[in-house]
Amino acid sequence: MEAAWIAELRAVVGERGIVDDATRLFAYEADGIVLLRQRPDLVLLPRTTDEVSRALAILHRERIPIVARGAGTGLSGGATPVAGGVVLSLARMRDVLELDPVDRIARVQAGLVNIDLSLAAAKHGLFYAPDPSSQQACTLGGNVAENSGGPHCFRHGATTQHVLGLVLVLEDGTVLDLSEPRVDPLGLDLVGLFVGSEGMFGVATELTLKLTKKPATVETLLAIFESLDAACDAVSDLIRARHEPSAIEILDRLTIEAVEASVYAAGYPKTAEAVLLVDVEGSEVEVENSVRAIEPLIRARGAIEVRVAKSDYERKQLWAGRKGAFGAMGRIAPDLYVADVCVPRTKLREVVAHTTRIAREKNLKLATVFHAGDGNLHPNIAYDRRDADEVRRVLEAGDEIMHLCIAAGGSLTGEHGVGLEKLPAMEWLFTREDLATMCRVREAWDPDRRMNPGKLIPMRACLETKQALARPEHLT
Amino acid sequence: MNLADPKSLVEYAATLDCIHCGLCLRTCPTFQLTGNEASSPRGRIYLMRGVAEGEVAGDDPVYHEELEFCLVCRHCESVCPAGVRFGEMMEIARDRSAHTAKRPLLETLARRIGFDVVLPNRALMRLAMSLLGFAQRSGVLARVAPLFGARKDALLALPAVPPTSEREPLGLRSPARVLERGEVTVLEGCVMPELFGRVNRATVETLGAIGFTTRACGTHACCGALHAHNGELEGARSLAKTTIAAFDGVADQGGEPLPIIVNSAGCGAHMKEYGRLLADDPAWRERASAFSARVHDFSEFVAAHAPPDWKPSVDASDGARAFGRVAYDDPCHLCHGQQIRKQPRELLARVAGLECVELANAEQCCGSAGIYSMLRPADSNAVFEPKLAALDESRADTLVTANPGCQMQWQSGIERAGRNVRVVHLAELLAEASRAK
Ligand SMILES: Cc1cc2nc3c(=O)[nH]c(=O)nc-3n(C[C@H](O)[C@H](O)[C@H](O)COP(=O)(O)OP(=O)(O)OC[C@H]3O[C@@H](n4cnc5c(N)ncnc54)[C@H](O)[C@@H]3O)c2cc1C
Ligand code: SF4
Ligand code: SF4
Numbered sequence: 001m002e003a004a005w006i007a008e009l010r011a012v013v014g015e016r017g018i019v020d021d022a023t024r025l026f027a028y029e030a031d032g033i034v035l036l037r038q039r040p041d042l043v044l045l046p047r048t049t050d051e052v053s054r055a056l057a058i059l060h061r062e063r064i065p066i067v068a069r070g071a072g073t074g075l076s077g078g079a080t081p082v083a084g085g086v087v088l089s090l091a092r093m094r095d096v097l098e099l100d101p102v103d104r105i106a107r108v109q110a111g112l113v114n115i116d117l118s119l120a121a122a123k124h125g126l127f128y129a130p131d132p133s134s135q136q137a138c139t140l141g142g143n144v145a146e147n148s149g150g151p152h153c154f155r156h157g158a159t160t161q162h163v164l165g166l167v168l169v170l171e172d173g174t175v176l177d178l179s180e181p182r183v184d185p186l187g188l189d190l191v192g193l194f195v196g197s198e199g200m201f202g203v204a205t206e207l208t209l210k211l212t213k214k215p216a217t218v219e220t221l222l223a224i225f226e227s228l229d230a231a232c233d234a235v236s237d238l239i240r241a242r243h244e245p246s247a248i249e250i251l252d253r254l255t256i257e258a259v260e261a262s263v264y265a266a267g268y269p270k271t272a273e274a275v276l277l278v279d280v281e282g283s284e285v286e287v288e289n290s291v292r293a294i295e296p297l298i299r300a301r302g303a304i305e306v307r308v309a310k311s312d313y314e315r316k317q318l319w320a321g322r323k324g325a326f327g328a329m330g331r332i333a334p335d336l337y338v339a340d341v342c343v344p345r346t347k348l349r350e351v352v353a354h355t356t357r358i359a360r361e362k363n364l365k366l367a368t369v370f371h372a373g374d375g376n377l378h379p380n381i382a383y384d385r386r387d388a389d390e391v392r393r394v395l396e397a398g399d400e401i402m403h404l405c406i407a408a409g410g411s412l413t414g415e416h417g418v419g420l421e422k423l424p425a426m427e428w429l430f431t432r433e434d435l436a437t438m439c440r441v442r443e444a445w446d447p448d449r450r451m452n453p454g455k456l457i458p459m460r461a462c463l464e465t466k467q468a469l470a471r472p473e474h475l476t
Numbered sequence: 477m478n479l480a481d482p483k484s485l486v487e488y489a490a491t492l493d494c495i496h497c498g499l500c501l502r503t504c505p506t507f508q509l510t511g512n513e514a515s516s517p518r519g520r521i522y523l524m525r526g527v528a529e530g531e532v533a534g535d536d537p538v539y540h541e542e543l544e545f546c547l548v549c550r551h552c553e554s555v556c557p558a559g560v561r562f563g564e565m566m567e568i569a570r571d572r573s574a575h576t577a578k579r580p581l582l583e584t585l586a587r588r589i590g591f592d593v594v595l596p597n598r599a600l601m602r603l604a605m606s607l608l609g610f611a612q613r614s615g616v617l618a619r620v621a622p623l624f625g626a627r628k629d630a631l632l633a634l635p636a637v638p639p640t641s642e643r644e645p646l647g648l649r650s651p652a653r654v655l656e657r658g659e660v661t662v663l664e665g666c667v668m669p670e671l672f673g674r675v676n677r678a679t680v681e682t683l684g685a686i687g688f689t690t691r692a693c694g695t696h697a698c699c700g701a702l703h704a705h706n707g708e709l710e711g712a713r714s715l716a717k718t719t720i721a722a723f724d725g726v727a728d729q730g731g732e733p734l735p736i737i738v739n740s741a742g743c744g745a746h747m748k749e750y751g752r753l754l755a756d757d758p759a760w761r762e763r764a765s766a767f768s769a770r771v772h773d774f775s776e777f778v779a780a781h782a783p784p785d786w787k788p789s790v791d792a793s794d795g796a797r798a799f800g801r802v803a804y805d806d807p808c809h810l811c812h813g814q815q816i817r818k819q820p821r822e823l824l825a826r827v828a829g830l831e832c833v834e835l836a837n838a839e840q841c842c843g844s845a846g847i848y849s850m851l852r853p854a855d856s857n858a859v860f861e862p863k864l865a866a867l868d869e870s871r872a873d874t875l876v877t878a879n880p881g882c883q884m885q886w887q888s889g890i891e892r893a894g895r896n897v898r899v900v901h902l903a904e905l906l907a908e909a910s911r912a913k
Contacts, residue, residue, distance in 0.1 A: 023538035027519035091511030330495030330558025
């Protein structure tokens with residue numbers, strides 16, 4: 001017989017809002033990184049804030065762990081229910097609740113897919129600026145939880161700069177409406193705090209987001225290089241000369257090959273060692289001047305060719321290729337490890353060369369793409385999770401790359417979050433005190449640590465704080 | 477198939493192509509309906525891999541249900557950067573799962589009669605359609621339909637079977653209407669000649685208008701696409717061979733077999749893949765590939781071969797009334813299965829006096845999906861709903877498709893909703909527009 005609490009949940013979300021058979025639950029084992037897997041005990045698919053609130057109240061009473069899930073495109077195991085329990089999927093909460101073209105604001109349910117907001121805003125000449133490469137699949141709620149970035153965030157800023165308000169459901173079912181006022185935050189900025197909290201503070205159910213006016217003119221430049229180093233140097237030069245393109249991306253040779261073999265083939269030359277993709281936007285005059293200034297700079301670094309996209313169609317193709325890059329790697333091996341490190345832009349060239357060396361030493365297939373403008377690089381390692389030895393080498397390489405970036409003054413993650421995958425690395429970057437403080441902030445939202453347990457903050461840090469708080473004499 | 481060897485139940489190697497990126501979720505109609513990841517392409521592939529690796533039982537009824545729920549629209553293939561061959565994987569998984577999952581006796585019987593007896597045989601299909609026509613006209617159908625439970629509405633929504641005079645096979649040779657530029661042959665199909673003889677005739681008429689003589693392929697009936705999509709690969713292979721043999725016999729004076737024009741997207745997509753279907757059969761492999769290379773969708777062929785002086789037009793006064801604003805809806809097996817998107821639009825743009833508008837979600841499945849609308853009418857209708865909304869938004873007066881299955885689905889959906897929109901096959905519109913005014 002079914003447990004009483006499950007029957008209660010069924011009554012809240014309805015028959016189509018609950019997944020409870022082992023086979024379907026199997027499909028919820030992992031997000032974008034399949035190396036980390038755990039089958040949930042139950043999946044809920046609520047439709048409204050009220051349903052989420054009532055479900056969370058029941059789970060609070062039963063002390064059951066909860067993991068929010070958008071589209072499961074995360075690349076750090078954030079939506080993987082390591083501790084079992086209930087996955088709360090936002091996949092059926094995808095309505096646009098309000099779109100105000102004058103105030104340039106949209107209020108949406110958190111399960112709306114990123115691209116669908118831009119499509120809805122398009123008829124008003126507006127778009128939603130943060131554009132993760134997964135934008136045709138990932139949810140806006142997931143973007144908020146990860147503070148996601150994207151190629152054009154170089155100019156427009158990452159998700160946090162576009163979130164005006166939130167409606168949240170806390171672990172005990174309390175609804176916290178932080179959607180008014182729609183101006184700069186008063187008091188403690190709870191909205192700002194929530195963005196990037198990786199599902200540990202509560203479930204976002206409604207988002208108030210800023211829309212951006214479409215630029216009058218956009219030009220896309222594709223520069224072709226015979227060496228990856230030269231492409232990196234060109235980026236440094238661009239930044240040094242204070243040019244402000246809206247996006248600066250680099251793809252290396254193996255990535256180019258994979259993309260060109262896929263449905264997103266963009267016409268990148270297959271013989272190039274690297275291509276640099278630059279978007280310039282603004283008024284017609286501004287764009288023309290920028291392009292005229294940027295082109296010679298890039299050529300001076302040895303670009304063998306610089307092309308300007310001739311049509312809107314061609315521009316879209318060039319970007320679709322970039323955005324399909326990760327998935328296109330599926331042609332090379334069954335699995336992909338996507339590192340997501342950040343370094344000061346001046347260190348790009350050095351760090352890239354070093355990661356290549358690491359991969360070579362460990363006999364791994366490495367393909368690198370990066371949001372060069374932000375110094376955010378994704379060394380992607382293609383592997384097969386059925387090969388235990390290869391998995392070990394991949395993980396070692398991942399660790400070495402992170403150490404390398406910390407040493408270069410960089411960070412563990414540019415945009416994919418810490419999740420499960422980078423959990424141990426937190427202790428390399430942060431002190432005990434840092435982590436203990438994070439832990440206390442988290443417990444202010446979720447005292448029992450039932451929301452997405454086992455992620456982001458190493459458990460040891462939390463337990464240590466707990467003990468210290470319980471027995472003050474141990475405080476040293 | 478062998479449950480003890482789970483790797484044999486799916487195309488295991490192909491499941492490894494999926495990198496679990498999730499980019500295919502949003503476009504999948506069944507995921508849109510349910511929000512359930514097991515009903516998404518990524519989820520289905522994950523389950524298949526789970527079967528092969530022994531984590532999901534090969535005869536698990538839920539796994540089987542997720543396979544059947546899929547429309548095999550192949551939209552996921554169009555967006556998958558890793559090049560996952562989903563349609564092929566699904567055909568294989570269904571074929572092998574069908575042996576392990578237990579279907580109710582009546583369903584098995586219906587499948588055997590349908591797939592093994594009626595579809596491949598033109599005379600029996602004709603008889604079946606005559607009976608259906610009689611049942612429709614006499615009101616018997618309305619009375620017996622409720623016996624079919626959930627399928628009642630789908631049965632009643634079947635288009636009226638035209639009078640016998642409109643169900644005659646094509647003439648053996650239909651000469652070009654202008655200076656002859658070549659000869660072709662067409663796939664008449666299994667259900668097509670019975671329910672959509674007018675589309676076949678319009679196909680021949682349009683080909684004639686651009687200078688091609690059409691030669692019919694005798695009594696050939698079924699290409700086996702429905703078999704393959706529904707997990708009847710053995711039947712599909714045998715029909716593929718019959719089809720190749722029949723069409724190889726329609727040759728020009730030099731003995732070269734003629735190009736084969738197909739006006740049904742699902743059949744065309746399938747026939748273009750005979751090479752793969754028979755890849756393991758050394759006696760047929762090469763012949764099948766050569767055959768596939770000769771298969772062309774109607775729109776593909778006409779767009780490539782229409783002479784510059786072919787100027788189809790609809791008369792402003794009469795044509796505008798007949799067609800009005802026209803919206804083209806991409807059949808899945810044309811856009812996702814054959815990458816044909818531009819040609820039908822180019823052809824419509826070529827018709828003088830026609831006003832064309834785009835449909836918001838033209839590449840989204842309409843829910844017809846071969847015999848899916850018969851097998852799962854409720855799901856099929858739910859998939860259709862957003863399509864109707866897009867049609868309303870486009871304010872089109874005529875909906876143009878390039879696949880008879882979609883044509884039926886649109887026709888019945890529009891009637892059910894009480895809209896005043898005409899549904900035509902591209903060939904019908906072009907034939908009308910090429911007629912001398
Ligand atoms: C091909 C590909 C390309 C990518 N490119 C980029 C990129 O360019 N930039 C980038 O930043 N990321 C990128 N990513 C990573 C990923 O898409 C983002 O992290 C995205 O924001 C995740 O959204 P999701 O809906 O899939 O969330 P999920 O993966 O389902 O969840 C991610 C985390 O958010 C939490 N969460 C989800 N919804 C909510 C909610 N409503 N309330 C509270 N917590 C929630 C989950 O618990 C989890 O911890 C890419 C991924 C892929 C597969
Ligand atoms: S888009 Fe392709 S690779 Fe990505 S999850 Fe879907 S099927 Fe797998
Ligand atoms: S074929 Fe269509 S219904 Fe089936 S998984 Fe792919 S997108 Fe979904």
